[in-house]
Amino acid sequence: MPAALCTDSYPVQRKSSDRFRRAHRKAGKAAYQAETEQSGSVPSVNVLFVGPAEAPEDIADRLGVPPGAQVLARKRRYFRDGVPTEEATSYLPWQVVxxxxxxxxxxxxxxxxxxxxxxxxxxxxxxTETVRARLASKAEASALALSPGAPVIHLVRNAIVADGSVVEVCDTIMAADQFVLDYRFPATD
Structure with missing residues (x-):
């Protein structure tokens, strides 16, 4: 019997040109909240962990700290109309925070x-963002209430300041059927 996907809502559209605008922060809204509300849905978040952690090697490389260095980790699970859509862990250099x-x-x-x-x-x-599509691990499928082997988007973002330092790396797993990634690139040199 063929499978069918039924949904009453449109995916959250993540526009690169709008996602991290300072205006959203000044209005008191984080990116996920602004995007989810723009899609006509109700956002919510569960904080799973906030505290010191050892930087995994790939994260340490992005942050410019030694592997295992103490960083602040902030792990959250995001929901759209009560449905889990993504899980994200932000890593911030201890010296910064x-x-x-x-x-x-x-x-x-x-x-x-x-x-x-x-x-x-x-x-x-x-x-900067590195985006990869893959199948969910068992733990990711459970966390996001996905079927085994469902596709996810693995997005890793660096937040960069004027001197080129990375002050945050956000490692995110997203339910692929819940998002549209919309990128805008300049065509000039």
Whole structure:
């Protein structure tokens, strides 16, 4: 018997040109909240962990710290109309966050961690993302209420400040059927 996918809602559209606009942070909204509301849905988030952790090798390389160095990890699960859609862990260098108490709170305040970084002198100038499609692991399928072997998007983002330093790496697993990634690139040199 053929399988059918029935859904009453459209996927969340993540527009590269709009996703991390400073205006969203100034309005007190984190990126996921703004995007989910734009899709006509209700966003929510469960904080799974906030605290010190050892930087995994791939994350340490992106942050420019030694593997195993102490970083702040912030792990969250995001929901759209009560359905889990993504799980993300942000890793921030300890030297950057140690004097920003809001970063250690479950709710860092309006605009999220990017707003707190900017308030403390870390003006974000660029984001880079590495995007890969693959099948969900057993743990990922369970966390996102997916069928075994369902496709996911593995997105790893660097948040970069003016001197080129990476002040956050966000490692995200997304239910592939819940998102459209919309990228915009300049055509000029």
């Amino acid at each position: 140690k004097d920003i108490p809001e970063m250690f709170a479950e709710n860092p305040g309006g605009g999220g961690i990017y707003a707190r970084l900017e308030e403390h002198g870390y003006g974000l100038v660029e984001f």
